[in-house]
Amino acid sequence: MLKNELYRNKLKKRNYYIPLLTGSLLIFLAFLIYSCDKLDIKRVTKVKTGSITNITSNSCTAEGTIIDKGEEIIEEHGHCWSVTKNPSISDSITHLGFRSTTGSFTSNMTGLSSNTTYYIKVYSYSANNTDTVYGNEASLTTNPGLPSLTTAPMSSITETTATGGGKITNNGGTLVTARGVCWSTFQNPTIADSKSDDGSGTGDFESNLTGLTVATNYYVRAYATNSAGTAYGNQVSFASLQTGQFTDIEGNVYNPVTIGTQVWMKENLKTTKTNDNNSIPNITENNAWTYLNSPGYCWYNNEKDKYRDNYGALYNWYAVNTGKLCPVGWHVPSDYEWNTLITYLGGSDVAGGKMKESGTLFWISPNIGATNESGFSARGGGQRSEVFAGQMEVGYWWSATAQDYAFAWITSIGASGTVAGKWFFEKQRGFSVRCIKDN
Numbered sequence: 001m002l003k004n005e006l007y008r009n010k011l012k013k014r015n016y017y018i019p020l021l022t023g024s025l026l027i028f029l030a031f032l033i034y035s036c037d038k039l040d041i042k043r044v045t046k047v048k049t050g051s052i053t054n055i056t057s058n059s060c061t062a063e064g065t066i067i068d069k070g071e072e073i074i075e076e077h078g079h080c081w082s083v084t085k086n087p088s089i090s091d092s093i094t095h096l097g098f099r100s101t102t103g104s105f106t107s108n109m110t111g112l113s114s115n116t117t118y119y120i121k122v123y124s125y126s127a128n129n130t131d132t133v134y135g136n137e138a139s140l141t142t143n144p145g146l147p148s149l150t151t152a153p154m155s156s157i158t159e160t161t162a163t164g165g166g167k168i169t170n171n172g173g174t175l176v177t178a179r180g181v182c183w184s185t186f187q188n189p190t191i192a193d194s195k196s197d198d199g200s201g202t203g204d205f206e207s208n209l210t211g212l213t214v215a216t217n218y219y220v221r222a223y224a225t226n227s228a229g230t231a232y233g234n235q236v237s238f239a240s241l242q243t244g245q246f247t248d249i250e251g252n253v254y255n256p257v258t259i260g261t262q263v264w265m266k267e268n269l270k271t272t273k274t275n276d277n278n279s280i281p282n283i284t285e286n287n288a289w290t291y292l293n294s295p296g297y298c299w300y301n302n303e304k305d306k307y308r309d310n311y312g313a314l315y316n317w318y319a320v321n322t323g324k325l326c327p328v329g330w331h332v333p334s335d336y337e338w339n340t341l342i343t344y345l346g347g348s349d350v351a352g353g354k355m356k357e358s359g360t361l362f363w364i365s366p367n368i369g370a371t372n373e374s375g376f377s378a379r380g381g382g383q384r385s386e387v388f389a390g391q392m393e394v395g396y397w398w399s400a401t402a403q404d405y406a407f408a409w410i411t412s413i414g415a416s417g418t419v420a421g422k423w424f425f426e427k428q429r430g431f432s433v434r435c436i437k438d439n
Contacts, residue, residue, distance in 0.1 A: 045070040047077070047122045049135035050104065057114035057145030057172065057228065062094075064122035064135060066102045072126035074099040079107040080134075081120040089123055089132055099124075114145025114228075115173025145172035147202075147224035151181065151233035155251045159214045159241045165198070165206040166222025166233050176200050178225040181207040182232075187219050191230060195223065212240040248327045249273050256437065257375040260344035262337065263437035265330065266377050268312025268397075272297060274324035280315075290386050290428060295319035298430055300381065301388050310362060311381040311391070314430035317408045320398045326435035333436040335401035335409040335422070342411070342420045345374055352378075353418030356395075364392045369418035378413050384430030396431040 050063030062079045078094035080087045094107035112118065122135035148170040156163040164181045180196035182189045196207040212218065218240065222233035241247070244256050248271040255266040273279050274295075283289045283296040295318045300307040319325055320332050333341075345351035353369030355376040360367055362379040372378075382391030390396075392415065399409040403424040410431055412421045425431075 044068070045072065045074065045124050045126070045133045047124050047133055047135040049079070049120060049122045049138045052120065052138055052140040055140055055143060057143045058112045059108065059110045060112065060140055060142070062107045062109055062120055062138070063104060064107070065104045066099060066124065069099070069102050069124075070126075072128050074124050075127045077105070077122070077124040079109065079120055080123050081109060081118045083116060083118060085119050085137065087119050087121055087137075088134070089125075093123070112142050114142050117141045142173075144174040144226060144228045145170075146228050146231035147172045147176050147226055149179075149222050149224050149231060149233045151220060151222040151236050152204075152206075153251065154220065154236060154238040155247070155249070157238055157241055157247050157251055157253070159243055159245070160210065160212045162209040162212065162218075162238060162240065163206065164209060164220050164222075164236075165204065166224075167204045168202040168224050171202050171224075172226050172228055172231070174227045176202060176224045176226050178230075179205055179223065181209065181220050181222050183209055183218050183220045185216060185218060188232075188235060189219055189221055190232070191223055191225075214240055215242040216240050246327060246329075249275050249277055254327075254435075257377070259341060259374050259376065262341060262344075264341070264376060265326075265435040266375065268379070268381055269315070269325065269433040269435060270308060270312045271325070271327075272313070274322055275326065275328050276324055278324075280319055286386055289316075289384060289430065292316060292428055293318060295322055296430075298384060300384070300391050307381075307391075311379055312432055314381065314384050315398065315433050316430055317398055317402075317427035320400055320408075320433065321402075323400075325433060330435040330437050332398060332400040332433055335399040337436055338397075338399055338409075338411045338422070341376075345420075348420045348422065350418050351420040352413040355420060356413055356415075356418075362392065363415040365415075367415045380413075380415060381432040385426070385428070396425075396429075397434050398431045402427075 046067040048065045048067055052060050052062050054061040077099055078096040080089050080091050080093040082091040118140055120138045123132050125132040147168050149166050149168040152165040154162050154164050177200050180198040182191050182193050182195040184193040198205045198207050219235055219237050221235050224231055245253055247253050250271050252270045256263050257266045280295050280297045283298055284302045297313045297315045342348050342351040345354045353371055354374045355378045356370035357372050357377050358370040378395050380392040380395045383396045394414045396410050396412045402408045407424040408427050409424045
């Protein structure tokens with residue numbers, strides 16, 4: 001009996017634990033399901049960087065693949081690249097925008113530098129995912145590019161020769177093996193036309209054009225050749241001179257006129273440099289001009305485009321006194337040489353009329369007594385002191401002869417008569433300059 005009682009008590013305890021174990025298991029399973037739901041485990045976006053094709057000196061095509069777009073909508077994707085490894089979206093990128101499916105895509109990468117190594121990755125991100133996903137890294141090296149260069153202005157132009165050149169600012173990634181200028185009577189000349197050979201490498205170079213035809217228009221371009229091909233600079237044009245014409249250091253063209261035993265320049269001087277290629281300061285402010293005691297020049301009313309070609313520049317006497325204002329082989333006439341011209345034309349009372357261009361295109365009406373029978377072709381260029389004055393009314397020309405420390409001699413002609421007057425003025429004044437040929 002005692003044994004039976006013990007068995008019944010043991011059985012009661014076992015039945016008591018069964019409900020407890022069953023309840024604990026259910027609670028654990030419920031917690032596990034709840035926790036998994038709160039973790040929100042999702043598929044993630046997977047991308048791959050593909051091959052790089054169509055490589056040029058400044059562009060390429062990059063391939064990519066969306067392997068798995070995850071459970072988010074892709075808001076933006078494309079390629080990113082840099083010249084350093086591990087590029088990101090803070091570097092250069094393409095914007096291919098929204099994508100709802102997996103699969104491949106391509107990006108056109110432009111604006112690359114020639115002969116340069118780049119590192120590339122696919123990227124992708126979504127609006128709800130702050131982490132950008134990147135693919136594997138690929139790399140490429142762009143092809144060498146054509147050189148970059150400019151064409152220099154023409155100078156030292158004669159009837160059959162001229163001087164040009166250019167500047168190569170970038171070799172395109174490989175050595176420049178040939179450079180020079182090419183020219184033709186037709187636009188956009190190439191190395192198949194006449195050309196010079198001026199060495200190799202980058203930087204400035206000078207070219208000599210020879211075998212030109214007298215009084216002919218030419219077009220010129222600098223060229224540079226590397227392993228990628230031949231590149232050309234901007235086009236410039238010029239005209240070879242007519243027989244007897246000459247130029248200053250800047251290439252401005254002048255015509256000579258023989259009057260008696262002298263050969264004069266038929267136009268007023270236009271140069272802004274001395275004949276040793278040093279620039280003359282352009283003084284535009286009136287007060288600065290008035291008190292200047294060193295070389296200076298200006299255009300009448302500071303309007304270069306309006307007055308330069310027809311009237312030339314106005315110079316102070318300090319520019320004249322450099323002895324280098326006129327082209328090589330020419331000089332500013334002395335007062336004695338001006339007197340020789342005026343005497344040959346019949347004296348000061350009539351010489352002015354024989355020196356003036358006729359008509360009222362460059363002189364105010366009535367431009368009394370103007371015949372220009374000398375061919376000197378004087379025009380009323382005016383003058384500058386504290387202000388500009390006298391344009392089309394009076395022409396003033398410096399001589400190289402000083403009166404004293406403060407004054408120098410000039411010759412003047414007015415629209416109101418035929419006199420060629422002689423005066424001396426302050427060296428700070430701005431007057432025209434005519435050159436006379438050396439003996």
